[in-house]
Amino acid sequence: MELSTLILIILTACVSLYYFILSKLLHFKRLKVPHVQPIPLLGNMAPFIFRRMSLVDNIQKIYNLFPDAKYFGFYDFITPVYVIRDTDLINTITIKNFDNFCDHRNFVNENEAMVNKNLFGLRGNVWRQMRKLLSPSFTSSKMKMMFGLVCECADNFSNFLTIESGKIGKTYDMKKLLCRYANDVVATCAFGISVDSFQYPNNEFFVIGREAFNFDSKQSFMFFLNRNFPLFTKLLRLRMFSPKVEKFFKNIVGNTVKVRDEQGIFRPDMIQLMMEIRNKNHGSVFDIDEITAQAFVFFFGGFDSVSTSMCFLAHEIAVNPDIQNKLREEIDDVLKKTNGKLTYEAINDMKYLDAVVNETLRLYPLLSFLDRVCVKEFELPPAIPNGKPIVVEPGTSIWIPSHAVHHDPKYYSQPNKFDPDRFLNGEVDSSVYMPFGIGPRICIANRFALMEMKVMLFHLLWRCNLEPDTKTRIPMTFSKKAYFMMAEGGFWLKLQARKSTAPVTRECLSNRQGVEGEDKLYP
Structure with missing residues (x-):
């Protein structure tokens, strides 16, 4: 030429x-x-x-x-x-x-x-069919079944902070703390895996989660490419999540389903609910890949999005001491009425707690x-x-x-x-x-997210005081590099054990009783 x-x-x-x-x-x-x-x-x-x-x-x-x-x-x-x-x-x-x-x-x-098959990614009639199948898994009665699992994670989380922060207090990046709590909640409620990300901070479930949902670096760039240049990423076969991440979740789900099928184990979590859907439909809709896809998006939302919302929640509680005191009064009143044993009905009847969480989601919606x-x-x-x-x-x-x-x-x-x-x-x-969307496409797990947030805040204020630190930015400013809403400079707060709270030893925490059918995942 x-x-x-x-x-x-x-x-x-x-x-x-x-x-x-x-x-x-x-x-x-x-x-x-x-x-x-x-x-x-x-x-x-x-x-x-x-x-x-x-x-x-x-x-x-x-x-x-x-x-x-x-x-x-x-x-x-x-x-x-x-x-x-x-x-x-x-x-x-x-x-x-x-x-x-x-x-x-x-x-x-x-x-x-794995990601395209989940409820968020599905479209048209395929989405309608999947939404119809999954909706019964997120009713109030199903949330009540998982309530005890969430409380165990929150109890472990708040006990850890009570012991480590002590009476002097300690400053934390709340995002790191609440990602660990969210990891434990989703691991046990979605995958039937018991992890303690406070005693074992490098457990595989948490490490994989941080790799998959680190939106401060590569993941944010890949999100940008996929949204704006889909043909480019398709031609070059660029992936949002690595084959390692996909293999990990498929193995977890596959092994869990196999063991439960063989041993007749029942456990009140997401995998169990989807296995029931599979059985009712004779496996024609829900195979292992489908169960993995839905469990994965549940983990995606619970690990990153909800943990960020909880960070904003903790921030507002810390910088508004009058609201913190009013909320703690409601918490202490509930503890007296229930003899220190929080129930699903009791937390749902807490009007001021509900208002605090709703106002946080108004100021800082998930998207x-x-x-x-x-x-x-x-x-x-x-x-x-x-x-x-x-x-x-x-x-x-x-x-x-x-x-x-x-x-x-x-x-x-x-x-x-x-x-x-x-x-x-x-x-x-x-x-x-x-805050969770609008219309038929509203987040299907909004009840679970609210429960996870309320249980966390209940246990945290039960045992700790929250205060701003010198690193805390007041007023809140948003990160200029993150695609999703994040705090500029991080979510830094000072936590201090309440005087009336008796700490629980780490030996007690490490000897928690498992739930039937629950696997332990420690290093």
């Missing part, structure tokens, strides 16, 4: 690419939808990419620019996204016209079957935005007065900015203030409260 021909081909390709990108970045201008002028290739993500602003703050800033719009345009790099502000329209999209917007945009490619993908053509009303309706085509991304809605003074008075009382006086409208 002559040099001139090669140069002509390269120039033609560059011009074609330029006009392709330009056409994408003119999408909202052509439709006259409110938006912020994008930067080539980076779209509206530049402040986050250059670490000038966290992703959640970036979305919040643009949200505040268009207070009278029903929705506005946002460029996720070169991908146009409709960000819905109007709560009536949010309900129309996520509930009334759910069939038009029933899918998520997945964060892994087709090469990773800064909820996403939907259009699967059927849909007409949006005009974005602004005197505007024109917009026809949304299949494949178009829709975002519901849950964090921004939760901080909108139109819906919440003093939205940046931590005020649990707003959930006690009837101020909160459920249609503008969406």
Whole structure:
């Protein structure tokens, strides 16, 4: 090939690419939808990419620019996204016209079957069938079955802190602590594996979890690539989770199911519930791969997302001593009424604890935005007065900015203030409260997550006092490099054993009685 021909081909390709990108970045201008002028290739993500602003703050800033719009345009790099502000329209999209917007945009490619088969990644009728099968596993009665397992983990967690922090107190990175608690909870409730991540901090379950869900480094980059360049990651067969991680979870689930089938063991956990589904359906839907996929996403949510929410919860309790004292009074009252034996009914009747957890999830929802993908053509009303309706085509991304809605003074008075009382006086409208999502796609395990958080806080305040440390950032600021909401500089707090709390020796803790069918996983 002559040099001139090669140069002509390269120039033609560059011009074609330029006009392709330009056409994408003119999408909202052509439709006259409110938006912020994008930067080539980076779209509206530049402040986050250059670490000038966290992703959640970036979305919040643009949200505040268009207070009278029903929705506005946002460029996720070169991908146009409709960000819905109007709560009536949010309900129309996520509930009334759910069939038009029933899918998520997945964060892994087709090469990773274990993750693609889970409830979050499934789409269309396959998702509907799986959701219908799994829903009975997350009823209140099933949560009550797992309540004792969660309490064991929380008791172990709080006893460890009572002994180690002592009367003098000790400063901790709460993310590291609460990841260990969350690891133990999910290991026992989802996989039937008993681990003690406080006495054995390098147990395999915890180490694998940290490798799989370390969103401060490689995982965050892979999440970004999969969401924005799925064809690229598919062609290069790039994986979000390593074969080692997939093999570990498949072996755990496969061995557990085999032992229980052979020995007739019953245990109140997720694997047992899915085995029951398998048996009812004669194995036609639920094989080992399916059980592994659902257990894995349960671990994903419980290990990372819920542990982060618990960090925000602990932070607000520490920096608001009046709220901590009021909550501890409720805890002490429950302990008196139950003779020191917490019950499922007692914790669910704790109104102030419920309000504190709900207010934390309002200030810091699990996700800064909820996403939907259009699967059927849909007409949006005009974005602004005197505007024109917009026809949304299949494949178009829709975002519901849950964090921004939760901080909108139109819906919440003093939205940046931590005020649990707003959930006690009837101020909160459920249609503008969406920490676990909204509509049929709402998180299926939200009851479990709430129980895990409440049990943790109950045991922690029962035995410890929480205080800010010199490393604690007040007010809270978000990390500029994490795709998910994280605290800038970490979640540092000082913990100190309460004077009235008698410490439990490590010998007592290491001799906990196992549950029938529960395996021990120590080094």
